[in-house]
Amino acid sequence: MKFKKLLLNGAFIIEPEIIKDQRGSFYRVICSNELKTIGHNESIVQVNHSINMEPGTIRGLHFQVPPKSEIKIVKCIKGAIFDVIVDIRRNSATLLKWHGENLSEENMRIMYVPKGFAHGFQTLKPQSELIYFTTEFYSPEYENAFRYNDPELKISWPLPVSNISERDLAHPLIDKSFKGFDI
Numbered sequence: 707m708k709f710k711k712l713l714l715n716g717a718f719i720i721e722p723e724i725i726k727d728q729r730g731s732f733y734r735v736i737c738s739n740e741l742k743t744i745g746h747n748e749s750i751v752q753v754n755h756s757i758n759m760e761p762g763t764i765r766g767l768h769f770q771v772p773p774k775s776e777i778k779i780v781k782c783i784k785g786a787i788f789d790v791i792v793d794i795r796r797n798s799a800t801l802l803k804w805h806g807e808n809l810s811e812e813n814m815r816i817m818y819v820p821k822g823f824a825h826g827f828q829t830l831k832p833q834s835e836l837i838y839f840t841t842e843f844y845s846p847e848y849e850n851a852f853r854y855n856d857p858e859l860k861i862s863w864p865l866p867v868s869n870i871s872e873r874d875l876a877h878p879l880i881d882k883s884f885k886g887f888d889i
Contacts, residue, residue: 707740709818714793714800716820718744719807720779724814735781735816736839744818748777748841756836758785758829762868766826767792767852767859767877775889776842778819780827785834786810787827788864792852795822796886804861809836822889824852828863851877858882 708721722733734740736750756765767790770776780789792804808830809815819825827836854861854870858880 707734707737709744712805714791714803714805714823715798716745717791717805717823718818720816720818722814722816733814736779746777746818750779750839750841752840752843754838754840756838758787758834758869759832760868761829761831761834762865763829763834764826764854764863764867764870765874766790767824767854767856768826769794769824769850770842770845770848771850771887772848772889774842774845774848775821775887776840777821778817778823778825779839780809780817780819780825780836781838782809782811782815782834782836784811785829785831786812787829787834787836789817789827790825790861791817791819792824792859792861793822794824794886796888798822798886801886802858802880802884804859806861822887826854828865828867830864853877853879856880 710719724733789809790806793800
């Protein structure tokens with residue numbers, strides 16, 4: 707596995723080393739030994755599978771607050787997505803800065819999302835699917851989110867929004883006094 711550091715401290719793109727032969731290909735999606743090289747020492751406790759039917763669908767920007775903050779490792783297994791992370795860590799030099807990355811079944815890239823980041827994505831192809839591995843169980847009482855089109859973030863989504871839940875549309879805008887969370 708190759709780990710490409712992003713400008714948002716602690717976040718990485720993981721590029722798997724693919725072994726190909728006449729049968730097809732093989733690669734590791736998760737390897738706890740290799741993840742230790744970037745400081746990851748937590749157990750994966752949940753794996754989620756998201757299926758999205760049409761291009762332009764947005765899910766997010768979701769996160770869990772302490773003490774249930776989580777690491778997410780996100781992989782597109784079918785189709786393509788524009789994956790976005792937003793730094794929400796108090797005292798971070800990159801507080802409220804975002805990074806977007808195309809993840810697809812073709813490029814096989816994986817987004818490593820550390821604790822203290824909001825996460826969301828937009829589908830780029832029909833019937834896009836992703837799996838994400840988390841280090842915390844889903845805890846609705848610690849769940850929070852920002853609106854995908856918050857003017858404070860100025861995220862450049864690649865497609866017009868075709869589908870988004872009422873719940874995601876109702877997320878609050880970031881208050882000017884927001885200082886982040888202690889992680």
